[in-house]
Amino acid sequence: MRFTPPQDPPITFKARLHDARTATVIGRVLGLAIVVCFTTGVLSHYLQHPSAWLADRLPSRPYWGYRLSQGLHVASGIAAIPLLLAKLWAVYPRLFAWPPVRSVRHALERLSVAVLVAAGIFELFTGLLNTFQWYPWPFNFVPVHYAVAWLLLGAMLLHIAVQWPHIRDHFTRRSPGTLALPAADGPDRRQLLAAVAAGVGAVTLTTAGQSVTALGPLDLFAPRSPAHGPQGPPVNRTAAAARVTEASLADWRLTVAGPRPYALTLEELRALPQHEVTLPIACVEGWSKSARWTGVRVRDLLERAGGGPGAHCRVVSLEAFGAYRVMELGRLYAQDPRTLLALRLNGEVLSLDHGHPARIIAPNRPGVLQTKWVGRLEVA
Known part of the structure; x- marks a missing residue:
């Protein structure tokens, strides 16, 4: 059967x-x-x-x-x-x-x-x-x-x-x-x-x-509230994570490399013409926050180093490591009058977590490219 x-x-x-x-x-x-x-x-x-x-x-x-x-x-x-x-x-x-x-x-x-x-x-x-x-x-x-x-x-x-x-x-x-x-x-x-x-x-x-x-x-369930952060905007990458300390900044100078290279102390940067812009920090994770930024126009720094009206630059951070430690600032960004090497945020000196002594702030840019703890600009 x-x-x-x-x-x-x-x-x-x-x-x-x-x-x-x-x-x-x-x-x-x-x-x-x-x-x-x-x-x-x-x-x-x-x-x-x-x-x-x-x-x-x-x-x-x-x-x-x-x-x-x-x-x-x-x-x-x-x-x-x-x-x-x-x-x-x-x-x-x-x-x-x-x-x-x-x-x-x-x-x-x-x-x-x-x-x-x-x-x-x-x-x-x-x-x-x-x-x-x-x-x-x-x-x-x-x-x-x-x-x-x-x-x-x-x-x-x-x-x-x-x-x-x-x-x-x-x-x-x-x-x-x-x-x-x-x-x-x-x-x-x-x-x-x-x-x-x-x-x-x-x-x-x-x-x-x-x-x-x-x-x-x-905003009940969003992972980040843009209303809470040091000096206003939140911080994704802290100075501790980037291994930047007050001690490591004791002898800080901004180096600008180009046909006419030079270096500036923080006091010399503050003595240059200052400009204020209101721009958002917009993070890839979705949060964003507008703030008032004060500093020196990047295009003025590049021009002083011999960069012409078509110059762009490379920005190098003092952080020890990270995928965005070196950032390219294209011509349209570098020459935009709103792009600053910012020294102040919402009227206050930048905190260490926000990039003291100087950071980049540029319009229409992801937050990961608004480089903090800037140590060097290279004119291209």
Whole structure:
């Protein structure tokens, strides 16, 4: 007698609203959030790591540009998390469909979904942990996050191409979808979408205050409050972390290398014409804070060293180590009248954690490039 092993009963899903229309409505909002997050992320990456041909072309205006773009990047990334979870809930019965592959087109669909889901979860949750400056993984966050962002974009475009007939049917309303619900379920769908919208609104409003001043009172769950910090703006990298001490600054002089090199003491810097600007510190983690900065224009220092109107410079910090210890200041930044070698913050002498005795402050720049504890400028 031939033995036939017992077969598991087919998986059934009794929950409602696992239909194509619900998935499409949530998906298009999720797609918009991912596009905004991707675009602003790529912009941030090239502002932080410009190639040689791009460095002198990066614009210094509008001065608030990076504050806006990075605020959008973090806000759209956080908003995409509940959208991604809702999208997965709407479509997860399809993940258990049998047979797993029925055709070449179906194989492409399954592949795009697998890559899209994996890359989306990786990008959003590692990005969220980055806002807390917590890195519980062995790889370098910046290049991996950047590379997977392109993978996520490609998987999303492939998924849209494969699913285009269903998306088109939803927009033209020729067909409600292969898993359509009766018209009586319309109110349930609206309630579900309203709940998703409320969740997205809640996480956005309670975190966006770190970069949107008007939403500051609602800033309940953001990892950093820009309202709390020495002399106003918060500090990411302290002098202790950079191994800069008051003792190591006892004989500090600013060295400016160029065709006519020179060096200045702090008192000699203070004796030069001082300028005051109001500029934000905008951090890659999403928070930003405007402040009043007073100091000497960088372009005046470069001109004194023999740099012409097209000069740019390299800025070298006194910190012992760090990925941004040496920073390139492109031509448009170096020649902008708002770019200062700042000596004072909000009317006070810079504290050690804010870069005493001198730091760079420039418009439309990531905070990691606003070099602190400046020891040397090199005219290029």
